[in-house]
Amino acid sequence: MTADQPTVLIIEDELAQREVLAYNLEADGFRVIRAENGEEGLLLVEEDMPDIIVLDWMMPNLSGIEVCRRLKTRAETRNIPIIMLSARSEEVDKVRGLETGADDYVVKPYSVIELMARVRTQLRRVRPSTVGVRLEFDDIILDAETHKVSRSENALKLGPTEFRLLSTFMEKPGRVWSREQLLDRVWGRDIYVDTRTVDVHIGRLRKALTQFGGSDPVRTVRGAGYALG
Amino acid sequence: MTADQPTVLIIEDELAQREVLAYNLEADGFRVIRAENGEEGLLLVEEDMPDIIVLDWMMPNLSGIEVCRRLKTRAETRNIPIIMLSARSEEVDKVRGLETGADDYVVKPYSVIELMARVRTQLRRVRPSTVGVRLEFDDIILDAETHKVSRSENALKLGPTEFRLLSTFMEKPGRVWSREQLLDRVWGRDIYVDTRTVDVHIGRLRKALTQFGGSDPVRTVRGAGYALG
DNA sequence: CACGCCTGTTACATAGGCGTCACAAAAGCC
DNA sequence: GGCTTTTGTGACGCCTATGTAACAGGCGTG
Numbered sequence: 001m002t003a004d005q006p007t008v009l010i011i012e013d014e015l016a017q018r019e020v021l022a023y024n025l026e027a028d029g030f031r032v033i034r035a036e037n038g039e040e041g042l043l044l045v046e047e048d049m050p051d052i053i054v055l056d057w058m059m060p061n062l063s064g065i066e067v068c069r070r071l072k073t074r075a076e077t078r079n080i081p082i083i084m085l086s087a088r089s090e091e092v093d094k095v096r097g098l099e100t101g102a103d104d105y106v107v108k109p110y111s112v113i114e115l116m117a118r119v120r121t122q123l124r125r126v127r128p129s130t131v132g133v134r135l136e137f138d139d140i141i142l143d144a145e146t147h148k149v150s151r152s153e154n155a156l157k158l159g160p161t162e163f164r165l166l167s168t169f170m171e172k173p174g175r176v177w178s179r180e181q182l183l184d185r186v187w188g189r190d191i192y193v194d195t196r197t198v199d200v201h202i203g204r205l206r207k208a209l210t211q212f213g214g215s216d217p218v219r220t221v222r223g224a225g226y227a228l229g
Numbered sequence: 230m231t232a233d234q235p236t237v238l239i240i241e242d243e244l245a246q247r248e249v250l251a252y253n254l255e256a257d258g259f260r261v262i263r264a265e266n267g268e269e270g271l272l273l274v275e276e277d278m279p280d281i282i283v284l285d286w287m288m289p290n291l292s293g294i295e296v297c298r299r300l301k302t303r304a305e306t307r308n309i310p311i312i313m314l315s316a317r318s319e320e321v322d323k324v325r326g327l328e329t330g331a332d333d334y335v336v337k338p339y340s341v342i343e344l345m346a347r348v349r350t351q352l353r354r355v356r357p358s359t360v361g362v363r364l365e366f367d368d369i370i371l372d373a374e375t376h377k378v379s380r381s382e383n384a385l386k387l388g389p390t391e392f393r394l395l396s397t398f399m400e401k402p403g404r405v406w407s408r409e410q411l412l413d414r415v416w417g418r419d420i421y422v423d424t425r426t427v428d429v430h431i432g433r434l435r436k437a438l439t440q441f442g443g444s445d446p447v448r449t450v451r452g453a454g455y456a457l458g
Numbered sequence: 459c460a461c462g463c464c465t466g467t468t469a470c471a472t473a474g475g476c477g478t479c480a481c482a483a484a485a486g487c488c
Numbered sequence: 489g490g491c492t493t494t495t496g497t498g499a500c501g502c503c504t505a506t507g508t509a510a511c512a513g514g515c516g517t518g
Binding site for chain 1: 244245248401403404405450451452453456
């Protein structure tokens with residue numbers, strides 16, 4: 001059931017709030033990553049590219065609204081839905097929140113159920129077409145909508161894990177992913193498997209990608225991980 | 230396919246509701262334009278002359294009922310079907326809604342399936358030719374109006390659930406639908422049934438589709454869901 | 459009320475993947 | 489060139505996701 005487990009990033013400075021939220025989201029089958037301030041949040045977005053972000057408005061230093069603004073003005077992160085949390089209920093803030101580009105807005109104290117519903121809604125809005133349904137790299141084409149992969153006209157048969165692995169690579173061609181990052185992203189956190197398992201699946205992916213000839217597009221970065229191209 | 234794609238105008242002040250609706254309508258092949266209040270809605274009607282309008286009852290300033298009244302008293306816009314959405318369930322409101330000229334009326338929380346069905350119904354009334362009444366894939370033909378399905382000349386007998394399942398697949402051949410998405414669309418949200426039920430119905434659909442021979446057009450995507458072709 | 463049709467659930471069979479291990483190969487490192 | 493560390497990969501047992509038959513309940517029809 002880890003199939004395509006969506007990742008939620010919670011950026012919230014207050015521990016209790018953060019954990020309650022995380023607990024509920026995890027119980028609902030989401031993968032959760034946490035940041036306790038804006039800076040850490042931005043870093044995690046970089047590193048882990050979550051599917052959706054729950055963002056607290058009031059935080060020391062880098063405020064939620066500022067984080068939101070930054071994410072929404074960068075092409076790579078513009079499409080990640082952001083749900084803003086705020087203790088203020090003034091209409092003014094609501095407007096400002098949405099103006100900065102937040103996709104939805106929840107006023108504290110909120111009902112956890114309601115928040116979850118909104119998370120799902122936002123996710124449904126963006127998820128089916130994660131980044132773009134069609135990823136290309138060199139002569140490899142991956143269609144996220146149909147789950148079909150081809151290399152120069154030949155349809156390839158990949159297992160679920162190899163498919164997710166390849167999707168990950170193709171989202172950012174050239175980027176080096178550590179085995180840990182891949183385990184997190186492809187397998188899902190709190191799954192415990194040996195890091196070497198990644199190697200095995202990389203091997204299987206390579207075999208699938210080269211079964212009709214062509215060079216191996218997966219690059220091993222010794223001591224660091226793997227990358228595409 | 231995109232030729233003569235019908236346009237739906239959604240007038241709804243709440244962002245989340247609006248987007249859920251838009252998402253589903255777009256997935257169904259409609260072109261969607263959005264307005265978040267009555268004034269904007271009226272402007273967009275002018276500007277874009279949609280084929281049908283989904284209108285929220287409760288909105289700040291210019292209420293849905295007022296928007297409806299204005300549209301229905303102007304000759305140019307009188308024939309655009311309007312479906313009213315309301316959180317109220319009182320019969321009184323229903324009557325008042327229809328009296329102002331709304332063509333249909335849906336009470337929140339509504340099933341998305343139901344609403345979509347009503348959109349299609351209204352649309353069929355006004356633009357009989359443009360609604361996807363006839364879907365084709367390979368040698369399978371599905372007629373949404375008569376609920377008849379045939380495969381290379383042979384009429385097939387499907388139960389209601391199998392029919393909706395097949396419709397969903399045929400709307401976007403190749404697209405992979407997760408069990409959860411299928412439950413949402415075919416069964417309706419907030420219906421609670423086991424996800425494995427989907428498998429059983431897929432099996433029944435397969436049997437129906439292959440009863441006169443022919444290959445199985447339903448593709449199982451391990452760890453992800455099902456797709457047509 | 460009996461009957462037929464559909465549905466959701468359960469139980470069981472099965473295949474297709476998955477993770478681990480062990481060893482080979484390659485790459486660094488002195 | 490030896491020695492150590494990292495990576496590649498074939499083999500294999502296990503386990504989970506899927507296919508499917510059987511069953512019981514619901515609901516409308518005659």
